[in-house]
Amino acid sequence: MASRVIVMLLKIQLKPAKVKYVLHRCRGLPAGLAEVEMIERARAKRVWEASLPPLDDLSQLDKRRRMMEAMETKEWAFREGEIHKLQEARLAVLRNLLYQRDRAQTQATAQRLDHNLAQHHRDKESELRKIHRDYILCEKNLPSALMAKRRNVEGRFERRDIVRDHTDHSSETYAPLTRSGSVPDRNHSQTADVVKSCFINTYEGLLELEASLPASVLEPRIKVAKPKATKGFVGRSERREIELMKTHQALKEEKDHVEQSKPLRFLVRKEKPAPMRPPTPRVDEPPEGEEEKELAIINLQKLLRGRSIQYQMFAGKERRLELIQELRTTHALLREEEELLKAETDLILTQKNQRDLQRHKARRDITLAHHTQIYI
Structure with missing residues (x-):
């Protein structure tokens, strides 16, 4: 297969270097669809590189730059498409893995439920077997009386045993059955001996009965019990009542007794006189015209003091006039020197810029030439 591909590549008149390049890009033989697309893209890129304007032609530098920008945009779009395809493939793999995981979880859940159901069935069967075994044992160990009662299901006549009925509290003597006859507790008021009289059943009869009764019967008589005479011994309740009575009497006497206020023996209130306010100091008023004179004197003092300071400054200026002239000349020279220095600094900065x-332009040209050689 590899030899056939090599023969085909030689038939389409490819150079050995290009054949080696194609085999290298194919990542082994046979080549797939992705490798073929990669080879076609490489060929198209070589054709595009050959169609670029040369670097020597300065008039076509803008065209070359636009073509390179368009190619770069195309490359970025192709790379975005490849990334999108890769993401789609990864998403498909993730979906498949999630589906497999959900399927495995569902199978595990179903197996667990089946196991639990089988366990419940086994437990149920074991319980049923146990109940059946207990029933058989009870059948074997039933008492003879119960067995006799079971044998007498049809209710055959038997002679009554009075002693047994009275000793057995579950017999009909103590708890008669309704199906056997009447029940004594039902309708007791109708079956019992009840006194029936017209004086009780009607209101007029009650009034007549009340009128026929003596007054002593209608009026209640309540006799107060007399306290028992004690012979030296007093019970607890009597002692408590006596103590309560004494306490009540003492509180009542204390409440009724009002003590009179007694005068103090040791503490005596002393009346203190109210403090006297000291006299307010006063200042004699100045005579008329004195305040105006004082203000005039103050203004005159200010004028004299200011004039004295002004004269001192003028005398100092006259005394140091030569020094002032020298300082003015020095400052003028310094200003000219500063202007010259500033102009020189501006010139140096301009030359540096x-x-x-120029250095930046030269570096850019070198970089552009280097990239052009790489593309070629």
């Missing part, structure tokens, strides 16, 4: 600009 020009050199930096």
Whole structure:
């Protein structure tokens, strides 16, 4: 297969270097669809590189730059498409893995439920077997009386045993059955001996009965019990009542007794006189016209003091006039020197900026030439 591909590549008149490049890009033989697309893209890129304007032609530098930008945009779009395809493939793999995991979880849940159901069935069967075994044992060990009662299901006549009925509290003597006859507790008021009289059943009869009764019967008589005479011994309740009575009497006497207020023996209130306010100090008023004179004197003092300071400043200026002239000349020279220094500094900065600009242009040209050689 590899030899056939090599023969085909030689038939389409490819150079050995290009054949080696194609085999290298194919990542082994046979080549698939992705490898073929990669080869076609490489060929198209070589054709595009051959169609680029040369770097020597300065008039077509803009065209070359636009073509390179368009190619770069196309490359980025192709890479985005590849990334999108890769993401779609990864999403498909994730979906498959999630589906397999859910399926495995569902199978595990179903197996667990089946196991639990089988366990419940086994437990149920074991319980049923146990109940059946207990029933058989009870059948074997039933008492003879119960067996006799079971044998007498049809209710055959038997002679009554009075002693047994009275000793057995579950017999009909103590708890008669309704199906056997009447029940004594039902309708007791109708079956019992009840006194029936017209004086009780009607209201007029009650009034007549009340009128026929003597007054002593209608009026209640309540006799107060006399306290028992004690012979030296007093019970607890009597002692408590006596103590309560004494306490009540003492509280009542204390409440009724009002003590009179007694005068103090040791503490005596002393009346203190109210404090006297000291006299307010006063200042004699100045005579008329004195305040105006004082203000005039103060203004005159200010004028004299200011004039004295002004004269001192003028005398100092006259005394140091030569020094002032010298300082003025020095400052003028310093200003000119500062202007010259500033102009020189501006010139140096301008030259530096020009050199930096030229260096940047030269570096950019070198980089552009290097990239062009790489593409070629």
